[in-house]
Each structure stands twice: as C-alpha cells, then as structure tokens.
Amino acid sequence: xxxxxxxxxxxLNTKTQDTAFRQLVSQYSRPLYNHIRNIVVDHDDTxxxxxxxxxxxxxxxxxxxxxxxxxxxxxRIATNEALTFVSSKAxxxxxxxxEVQQKALKNLEADEYFEGDxxxxxxxxxxxxxxxKQQLVFKMKYFEDLKxxxxxxxxGTSVGALKASYHHAVKKIExxxxxx
Amino acid sequence: MNDFKLDSRPNIxxxxxxxxxYFDGLTDKVxxxxxxxxxxxxxxxxxxxxxxxxxAAAFVLSFSLLITKKEAVKPVMPDNKAIEKYVVSNxxxxxxxxxxxxxEKDLRELQESAITVDDESIENYLSNEDxxxxx
Numbered sequence: 001x002x003x004x005x006x007x008x009x010x011x012l013n014t015k016t017q018d019t020a021f022r023q024l025v026s027q028y029s030r031p032l033y034n035h036i037r038n039i040v041v042d043h044d045d046t047x048x049x050x051x052x053x054x055x056x057x058x059x060x061x062x063x064x065x066x067x068x069x070x071x072x073x074x075x076r077i078a079t080n081e082a083l084t085f086v087s088s089k090a091x092x093x094x095x096x097x098x099e100v101q102q103k104a105l106k107n108l109e110a111d112e113y114f115e116g117d118x119x120x121x122x123x124x125x126x127x128x129x130x131x132x133k134q135q136l137v138f139k140m141k142y143f144e145d146l147k148x149x150x151x152x153x154x155x156g157t158s159v160g161a162l163k164a165s166y167h168h169a170v171k172k173i174e175x176x177x178x179x180x
Numbered sequence: 181m182n183d184f185k186l187d188s189r190p191n192i193x194x195x196x197x198x199x200x201x202y203f204d205g206l207t208d209k210v211x212x213x214x215x216x217x218x219x220x221x222x223x224x225x226x227x228x229x230x231x232x233x234x235x236a237a238a239f240v241l242s243f244s245l246l247i248t249k250k251e252a253v254k255p256v257m258p259d260n261k262a263i264e265k266y267v268v269s270n271x272x273x274x275x276x277x278x279x280x281x282x283x284e285k286d287l288r289e290l291q292e293s294a295i296t297v298d299d300e301s302i303e304n305y306l307s308n309e310d311x312x313x314x315x
Contacts, residue, residue: 054210
C-alpha cells in the first residue's frame with residue numbers, strides 16, 4: 001500500500017509524471033486489453049477503448065482520492081468505457097446491446113485476432129446468452145481470474161452477490177453447452 | 181445429453197489475441213495521445229516597455245485624427261442659378277402662392293434684385309406652358 005501511495009505521488013508530480021505514467025501504461029496494457037476485449041470483442045474497438053481509458057486515467061489522476069486501490073479505479077474506468085462504447089455502437093446502429101454482441105460473435109470465426117476452437121466459440125455464445133452483469137462477473141472471474149474482492153471494488157457489488165451471480169452464470173453456461 | 185462441467189476441466193481460454201508487436205508500440209502511442217500539459221502563458225503585452233505602448237498609442241491617435249479630419253468635408257452649397265432652376269422645375273408653388281407669402285417689402289426687394297427676366301425667356305415660357313390668352 002505504501003508502494004502504491006509512493007507511485008501515486010510520482011504520478012501527480014509534474015516532474016516525474018511522464019515516467020510514472022509510462023510505467024502505468026506498460027504495467028496495465030495487457031490485463032486491460034484482455035478485460036476490454038472480453039467486453040467489446042473486436043480488436044480495433046478494443047484498441048480505441050484502451051487508449052481512451054488511459055487518457056481518462058491521465059486526465060482524472062488529480063481527482064483520484066485513494067479511497068480504492070489504483071488497480072480497481074483503473075479497471076472501473078476501463079469497464080465504464082467499454083460498456084459505454086457498446087451502448088453507443090448499439091445506439092448508432094439502432095439495435096440493442098445484445099444484438100451488437102451477437103453481430104460481433106458471428107464475425108468471430110473470420111476474426112484474424114481470434115484463435116479459438118469450436119468449444120471456445122460455443123463458450124462465447126453461451127456467455128452472450130447471459131444478462132449483461134452476469135456476463136461481466138463471469139468473464140472477470142473465469143477468464144481474467146480476478147479476486148471477488150477486487151471485482152467487488154470495480155463493480156461496486158457485494159462479494160456475496162458476485163458469488164451468487166457467478167454460480168448462476170456457470171449453471172446457465174453448462175446448460176447452454178450441453179443443449180447446443 | 182452431454183454432461184459438460186466448467187469446473188471439472190482446466191479453464192478454457194477466451195481465444196482473443198492481439199496482433200504481433202501490438203503492445204511494443206502501445207506505450208508510445210498512448211503517451212502521444214495524452215492531452216498536452218498546461219503551460220503557464222506569459223502575456224506578451226507584459227514584456228513590452230512603456231515607451232513602445234506609448235508610441236503605439238500616439239500613432240493610433242494621430243492616424244485616427246487624420247481620418248476624422250479627412251471625413252469632415254465642407255458641404256457643397258448650391259448657387260443661385262441652381263436654386264432658381266430647382267424652384268422652376270420641381271416646385272408646385274404658383275406665383276399666386278408666392279404673392280400671398282411675400283410682403284410688399286419683399287416684392288420691392290425682388291424687383292430691385294439682380295434677377296431679371298428678359299422678353300425672350302417670357303416668350304419661351306408662355307409657348308411651352310401652352311397658355312391661351314382668350315380662354
């Protein structure tokens with residue numbers, strides 16, 4: 001925690017800000033890419049959202065109060081950016097968020113940045129059949145292997161509710177795969 | 181019916197991959213896209229010495245005075261001939277109206293004035309006005 005405080009101080013100091021922010025970007029690029037890609041599916045969209053996320057993080061550093069961990073705060077920004085992106089894409093296409101996701105999954109086999117097999121495609125389809133919040137919880141736990149405590153800080157949901165949500169998601173996914 | 185269980189096997193990967201070398205250039209790309217830091221701007225006018233400001237003010241003032249002077253052009257006054265021509269061609273006032281508004285003194289002054297009408301002009305006027313003597 002002391003290390004994090006020191007790192008935040010470096011981020012806020014105009015003299016050390018550039019170097020510290022470079023370190024932040026290089027540290028968070030891969031996990032945030034995976035997190036955003038799991039939500040928006042397409043690589044190019046992920047690239048846009050990821051860059052916007054870092055810009056938002058940079059712009060709001062001075063407002064970071066340190067009430068939550070820097071990690072959770074950054075993930076919260078990334079999640080909001082990704083969900084907002086999906087919503088605005090749906091609005092532009094005059095379709096629902098679910099339809100945006102289904103459309104992206106249809107293109108998955110032809111996507112050069114997806115190397116999944118038949119089972120992985122089926123799993124993605126099963127996930128897409130879940131409500132949005134359950135999808136988010138499942139992806140963060142199953143694919144990203146985040147702790148319930150961290151997911152709780154990021155999504156602002158209690159650990160108990162997250163566990164229940166994950167349990168329901170697993171059941172529904174197993175049912176989907178067994179029947180398709 | 182199959183009995184697929186998620187927890188009974190190693191986690192399935194999402195299958196998403198990033199292009200080769202994507203993360204190598206990402207940090208630089210992000211750093212370039214960051215909004216520029218606020219730089220303290222020193223207003224240029226603060227650096228100017230007082231004499232420069234004074235000289236500029238004097239120049240502007242003298243220039244504006246020159247323009248004002250040029251714009252104040254004397255009005256062109258019409259001469260007597262122009263007034264007479266205007267009254268003859270554009271006025272609806274008859275000689276009777278004129279008599280009503282002029283005193284004896286005015287008439288006497290008019291008679292004594294330089295405005296003289298020769299016979300030829302009277303003849304031209306009467307022929308143009310289509311006056312019939314015996315109507």
